[in-house]
Amino acid sequence: MSIVHPDQAVELAPGVHWIGALDPHLRRFDIILSTANGTSYNAYLVRGEQGVAVIDTVKEAFADDFFRRLESVARYDEITTIVLNHLEPDHSGALPELLRRAPNARVYLSSRAQMMLKALLKPSSNQAPPDYTPVTTGDTIDLGGRTLAFFHTPYLHWPDTQCTWLVEEGMLFSGDVFGCHYCDPRLFNDRVGDFRFSFEYYYAHIMRPFRAHVLDALELLEPLDIRLIAPAHGPILRHHPRDYLARYREMATPRLALDTEAAGEKTLAVFYLSAYGNTRSMAEAIAIGAERIAGVRVSLFDLEGGDTAHFTDLIEAADGLAFGSPTLNGDAAPPIWALLSSLTTVNVKGKFGAAFGSYGWSGEAVRLIEDRLRGLKLRVPVEGLRLKLAPDASELDACRTLGETLARHLVGEAMPREVDLASLS
C-alpha cells in the first residue's frame, strides 16, 4: 500500500519529513543507466526549535511535487537552512526557486561545491547570489534541539558530495551514496519490492569508479550509530541500515586478493590483438622484458579470447596496462576501442600505460591508442612502439626494453632522465 500521497510529506520522525518526488516512468537515467522501476528524487525537511532545514531538492520538472510536500509541513519564512549534499541537477533543479521562496535561508555545502553553485544559478543571474557557507567533517549546525553534522565524502560520485548526519535521530542523509534508481510509493526498505539488484547496479555504475573514496567514506560513517539512512534516490533504509554499509564495503573490496598484493608486487596486464601473429610477438616480448624487473607480475591477454566485462575487471585491478593493436585502415582494431570506451565504471586514473603494434603501411594505431590512454588520465611514460610487419631480433629487443622500462615505472625505479620538450611526441 502506498505511503506516499500527493501533496503530503512523509514523516520519518517527529519534525523530520521526506518531501521528495517520484518519477515512476523514467527508464533511462543520465543516458547510460537503465531502470525498470523509475526513480525517486528524495529531499528532506528537518524542524528544530530555532529553524527549519531543507536537505537537497529535486529535478526541476518535479519541483511542484516538492514544493507542495514542503508546504504541507513548513512555511517558507521558517526555512533558515538549505543543505546541498550534491549539486547534480536531479537534486538541485528546484534550488533556484526554493531560494526565491525562502530568502532567509543560508546554504550549506562542501567547499568543492561552491563553483558548481555559482554555475548552477547562472541562468537566474537577476537573482542575488545566496548566502552560503562551505562545511566539512566536524562542522555542525544547531537548529535548536536538533544538530546537523557534516561528513566530507568527496567523489561519491562528484567532487562536491557530502553526507549530513542528524545527530539526535541517528539519521544519515547520504546523498547518492546508498541510493538506487528504484521508484516505489511504499518508500521504506521494509515495505518496497525487491530492490537489491537496483542497489548493486547503482553501486556498480555510479560508485565503483570511486572505490577508494567509498572506503574512505565508510571509515567516517561506520562508527556512527545509524538508525536510518535517507539517500537521495530510492528506498529509505530504516530496516537494518548497517547492512547497506556492510554491502558497500564488500562491493568496494576485491573479492579475492591476489598473492601479488600480499607480496607487495605490482601487476602489469598486456592486452593485444594480432592478425598475423606480429603484434602477438611484440606482446610476448614486452611481457618477458617486464618480468626482468623484480616485484612485477605480468599477465598476457588476447582480446579475441574474452569479453569486455571481464577485461574491465582485470584493468581495474592492474597497476600497469599495455595495449597492442595492428593498424587496420588507419585505425586501431575495433575491439581495442570497445574496451577503451568501456572503462567509465572503473578507476584507471594515474595507472601507467603503453601502446604497441605491428603495421603494414602507415601504423596510426599506436599513437591513437596513446592519445586515448592519456584522455583516460593514464600516465604514458614510455613512447609507444610501432613496428613494420614481423619484428626482427633487434625490434624484439626494443619490445623487451619497453616492457622493462614500463615495469621500472611500476615499482618506482624509473631511471632519472633529462629530455627536451621538443623531442617528445
Add this chain to the structure above:
Amino acid sequence: MPKAKVIFEDIGVAVTVPAGTRLIEVSEKVGAGITYGCREGECCTCLTKVISGGDNLAAPSVLEDQVLKDNMAPRNHRLACQAQILGGEVVVRPA
C-alpha cells in the same frame, strides 16, 4: 627562445622547455602523475605541489587564486593547467 627546466619528482624526469610553457603541457607528455580534468582552471584536478622554484612560475591569475582558495589548497600548490614556467628550474610533484 629562453629555456627553463621543470623536474617531475615522482618519475625523476627533468624536461627542458621554452619559457612560457604550462606545467600540464609537459607533465602529460612525460607521463608524470599530475592528471588533469577541465584544463581551464576550474576543476582543480591538476593540483600540483611545488617543491622548489615557485618564484619561477608566473603568479596565479585571479581565477586560479579563487579556485585554490575554494579548494583549500595548501601553500606552494598550483594548478598545472594554469602555471606557466618563466625560467630557471622548478621542481614539482602531484599534490
